[in-house]
Amino acid sequence: MIEDIYTQLNRINLVKTQYEFxxxxxxxxxxxxxxxxxxxxxxxxxxxxxxxKRLASQIRSMADHNTYTFLHGTTFDHSAVLRSTIQxxxxxxAARL
Numbered sequence: 758m759i760e761d762i763y764t765q766l767n768r769i770n771l772v773k774t775q776y777e778f779x780x781x782x783x784x785x786x787x788x789x790x791x792x793x794x795x796x797x798x799x800x801x802x803x804x805x806x807x808x809x810k811r812l813a814s815q816i817r818s819m820a821d822h823n824t825y826t827f828l829h830g831t832t833f834d835h836s837a838v839l840r841s842t843i844q845x846x847x848x849x850x851a852a853r854l
Contacts, residue, residue, distance in 0.1 A: 758849050759783075759793060759800045762808065762842055769835045771815065782808055802850055809846045812839045 776787040
C-alpha cells in the first residue's frame with residue numbers, strides 16, 4: 758500500500774525521492790520508507806493518518822489552479838488522484854482495525 762502511494766505521488770511529481778517521501782509526507786526520518794521496503798513491513802496506522810491529512814492539505818493548496826499550473830507546468834487536476842488515495846488509505850486503516 759505505502760509503496761503504491763509513493764509511486765503515485767512520484768508519478769505526479771509531488772515527491773522526487775524516497776527520502777523526501779519519508780520526511781515530507783510520512784513525517785518520519787529519511788530512512789523510514791526504505792526500511793519499510795527492505796523489511797516488507799507496512800507503515801503504522803498513525804503514519805497513514807498523517808499521510809492522509811497531508812494529502813488533504815495538498816488538495817486544498819491545489820485549489821488555486823493557476824498557482825499549481827504555474828509551479829508545476831501542468832493543467833491536469835491531481836486532486837482527484839489524491840482524493841482517491843485518501844479513500845484507499847481510509848479503507849486500509851479500517852481493515853487493520
